[in-house]
Amino acid sequence: MLRPIRYRDRKEWTEVRSRNSEWLAPWEASNPAPGGASPTTARWCGPSRPRLRREPLCPS
Numbered sequence: 001m002l003r004p005i006r007y008r009d010r011k012e013w014t015e016v017r018s019r020n021s022e023w024l025a026p027w028e029a030s031n032p033a034p035g036g037a038s039p040t041t042a043r044w045c046g047p048s049r050p051r052l053r054r055e056p057l058c059p060s
Contacts, residue, residue: 005013
């Protein structure tokens with residue numbers, strides 16, 4: 001059984017992604033603006049945080 005990824009998994013996750021970067025390339029997100037900076041996860045997901053705190057993704 002798999003468990004959800006956690007922050008403490010970041011080192012191993014980064015290593016796995018690095019080793020498999022060529023294979024993963026077709027599925028990587030890309031910036032729609034040519035030459036633009038990639039948005040950070042916090043900037044991309046930040047506006048959703050308050051709503052996600054109020055409304056869980058999987059209500060019990």
